[in-house]
């Protein structure tokens with residue numbers, strides 16, 4: 001959160017689309033983002049090991065230490081170590097730990113497990129919605145626990161998500177807002193989904209929307225057009241289901257969080273052909289939604305299969321909604337795909 005704030009205050013965003021303005025700005029932005037996601041992975045990995053020292057530890061995480069072990073990566077490693085240690089100082093009187101650069105490398109590279117169908121594996125996306133982070137928009141830190149291939153626990157931190165509902169009438173994102181932001185969702189299998197503010201309010205139980213009429217439903221999709229087909233989801237929502245509201249485009253698994261508390265009723269993810277979704281992009285989000293009473297399936301109507309290692313199956317379309325809307329949504333998705341494949 002600190003890094004994103006500094007980036008946004010550095011005034012190198014263009015006013016219109018909030019992207020960096022010059023080539024040098026791009027450098028600053030991508031370096032800061034790299035520092036943030038590696039620090040995040042180091043911190044979560046370190047704290048998990050510290051807290052779970054009696055259990056065998058397996059972590060499937062998105063990032064690795066890459067060039068940090070090389071001579072050219074020393075400056076970056078130094079900055080990341082500082083960022084990690086600054087973050088682990090909770091208060092002046094309480095520091096979780098102080099890590100050396102070697103500890104940081106070790107913590108980052110503890111995330112190399114491949115997951116799978118046996119045993120327990122933690123699954124981490126240290127910054128999900130990297131492009132949203134860079135733009136100053138939504139991003140999430142997503143952690144899940146797999147047990148015998150099934151997600152049994154999920155935690156989703158969404159530092160920029162307003163605590164109040166985000167509807168389709170939300171203001172243009174570049175307008176300043178006084179809304180309180182920063183939500184943490186957590187779900188444990190069989191126990192429901194809870195949300196509290198990042199500064200630690202009491203958790204409240206959340207539930208997905210109970211809308212039955214698809215015309216009244218609003219739907220989420222990726223902000224980035226490269227990650228999902230906006231055209232196809234618009235055809236499904238507007239033409240097949242009669243959805244009236246415009247899509248809510250936000251980055252990251254914040255979509256699952258927002259849907260779990262009923263901000264919108266549908267999330268469609270329609271990746272381009274051949275793309276294989278990563279488990280860390282969906283594990284935490286999916287249990288947050290299912291424990292809030294929602295359903296997360298592929299196009300065949302089956303739950304997502306997290307038991308096959310780092311990836312979901314190739315070409316997995318992801319369909320998220322409540323139980324009442326799922327049959328008509330599945331039908332609409334199947335029909336639209338069929339029409340796209342064989343135009344009349």
Ligand SMILES: Nc1ncnc2c1ncn2[C@@H]1O[C@H](COP(=O)(O)OS(=O)(=O)O)[C@@H](OP(=O)(O)O)[C@H]1O
Nearest residue numbers: 127128129130131132222223224226227251252271
């Ligand atoms: N081509 C393509 N298709 C589908 N998905 C892709 C693709 N490329 C990347 N990714 C993954 O999308 C993750 C970001 O999630 P979202 O699409 O929900 O957010 S965003 O709109 O992109 O900001 C993003 O997660 P992060 O890398 O953690 O940001 C990627 O893992």
Ligand SMILES: [Mg+2]
Nearest residue numbers: 125128129281
């Ligand atoms: Mg991700």
Ligand SMILES: [Mg+2]
Nearest residue numbers: 062125127128
């Ligand atoms: Mg990521």
Ligand SMILES: [Mg+2]
Nearest residue numbers: 062127129130
């Ligand atoms: Mg990534």
